[in-house]
Amino acid sequence: MTTTKGLEGVVATQSAISSIIDDTLTYVGYDIDDLADNASFEEVIYLLWHQRLPKKEELAELEQQLADNMSLPQAVLDHYKTYDIKTVHPMAALRSAVSMLGLFDDEAEEMNPEANYRKAIRIQAKIAALVTAFARVRSGQEPIAPKSDLSFAANFLYMLSGNLPAAIEEEAFNKALVLHADHELNASTFTARVAVATLSDVYSGVTAAIGALKGPLHGGANEQVMKMLTEIGSVDNVESVINKKLANKEKIMGFGHRVYRKGDPRAKHLRDMSQKLTKIRGEEKWYDMSVKIDEIVTGQKVLPPNVDFYSASVYHSLNIEHDLFTPIFAVSRTSGWLAHILEQYSNNRLIRPRAEYIGPGMQTYVPVEER
Ligand SMILES: CC(=O)SCCNC(=O)CCNC(=O)[C@H](O)C(C)(C)COP(=O)(O)OP(=O)(O)OC[C@H]1O[C@@H](n2cnc3c(N)ncnc32)[C@H](O)[C@@H]1OP(=O)(O)O
Ligand SMILES: O=C([O-])CC(=O)C(=O)O
Structure with missing residues (x-):
């Protein structure tokens, strides 16, 4: 048996959803x-779930279905008041x-393609409301109902702040959703596929994936980037702090x-969005610091920035609280998780690799009194 730490380079499945070839x-x-540059998040959802871009009427139908399904069961809203919401991380809550x-x-336990697709729509729509309602409840505000005439991106920002976003804010947020x-x-998509490959339900797959995305080596990195930027505080401090870390x-x-x-092409x-938004906000320092960190790190190591690096200053410029960055990643990535879950069901086999045993050899049980 040979093992590959972290499964690096191991091809674990075939998929027709997305590819990374030569960067x-x-x-x-x-x-x-x-x-x-061109697509709405709703078009991308359709693309991932159907493996083709929607026609006009198909897109309109999906947009309507998403807008219609954003409201949450009252019991789910109420449960936000049953724990100490101010101390809970929003990814744990999600x-x-x-x-x-x-x-x-x-239909949670219904296991046919039509029911699973209907659940995919409901989960994709409601996850936006789950994140925005959490943010509002913890700051003592009432959740805001979605508006059916807004795009997914605009609805998210509206449900979060209660204000209709400016065109540039909607564009930036839509782009972030498309890119993620x-x-x-x-790791989180693999987790989702492993969970549903036991023929467990769609909710189990998405819940497991959220757990995997939460960690700072994966989706949790965007919040950590903002923490680092905040700690560094100014462009003048970047060089010494980053050189010390390296x-x-x-x-x-x-x-x-x-x-x-x-x-990372994303x-x-x-x-670019970070540059535009920080300028509009008059807070260019976040962009300038990010660029300087980028120059220092890439100048010394073959370590290019990934999707999480510049997303931090983009979300900050949209007035989004820093611990909501990873939940926003989850809102977008839910579309991909659901696409992979549906694909896994369509051609399923249990995912069960092997482990190379490195523990002690055969031992004989010793009664507890004699140990
Ligand atoms: C959406 C996403 O999930 S994108 C990734 C988000 N995560 C982060 O940004 C966290 C920071 N980055 C990392 O931890 C890693 O680069 C990962 C997790 C993304 C990839 O990890 P791996 O492929 O396992 O690479 P690994 O951690 O083994 O790193 C290889 C080498 O590069 C170094 N390295 C990797 N990333 C970094 C980094 N961000 N800063 C400094 N050094 C790094 C490692 O220390 C290691 O050095 P060594 O060979 O001298 O021991
Ligand atoms: O692919 C990965 O390992 C991490 C990543 O960039 C993502 O999930 O967007």
Whole structure:
């Protein structure tokens, strides 16, 4: 038996959803640059779930279905008041809340493609409301109902703040959602596929995936990037802090990737957005600091910035609280998880690899009194 630490380079499944080949990311054959510049998040959801772009009426139907399904069961809203919401991390709350949603879905245990697709729509729609309602309840505000005439991106920002977003804010948020939607067999997507390959239900798959995304080596890195930027505080401090971290072999959050070698193609779109939004806000320092960190890290190591690095200053510029960055990643990535869950069901086999045993050899049981 040979083992590969972290399964690096192991091809664990076939998939027709997204690909990373020679540092180029595609969703169903469409280059991420093309989609980031042109597509709405709703179009991308359709693309990932159907493996083709929607026609006009199909897109309108999906938009309507998403808008119609955003409201939450009252019991799920009420449960936010049953724990100390101010001290709970929103990703922990989201993990539990998605699981709880399954308790109120009459079709939760239905295992046919049509029912699973209907659940996918409900989960994708409601996850936006789960994150925004959590944020409002913890700050003592009432959750805001979605508006059916808004895009998914605009609705999220509206449900979060109560204000209709400016065009540039909607554009930036839509782009972030498009860029985060899917990424081949990343850790959380693999987790989702492992969970549902036992023929467990869709809610189990998404709940498991949220748990995997939460960690700072994966989706949790975006919040850590903002923490680092805040701690550094000014452009003048960047050089000394980053050089010290590199000398101490500390990980710089938002850099490095298991698959990309030359660079993450999503980062440049978020970098451009960060530049625009920080300028509009009159808070260019977040962009300037980010660029300087980027120059120092890439000047010393082959460690290009990943999707999490510039997304931090983008979300900060949208007035989003820092611990909501990873839940927002989850809102977008739910579309990819659901696509992979549906694909897994359509051609399922239990995922069960082997472990190379490195423990003690055969031993004989000794009664507790004699140990
Ligand atoms: C959406 C996403 O999930 S994107 C990734 C988000 N995560 C982060 O940004 C966290 C910071 N980055 C990392 O921890 C890693 O680069 C990962 C987890 C993304 C990839 O990990 P792996 O492929 O396992 O690489 P691994 O951690 O083994 O790193 C290889 C080498 O590069 C170094 N390295 C990797 N990333 C970084 C980093 N961000 N800062 C400093 N050094 C790094 C490691 O210390 C290691 O050095 P060594 O060979 O001298 O021991
Ligand atoms: O693919 C990965 O390992 C991590 C990543 O960039 C993502 O999930 O978007």
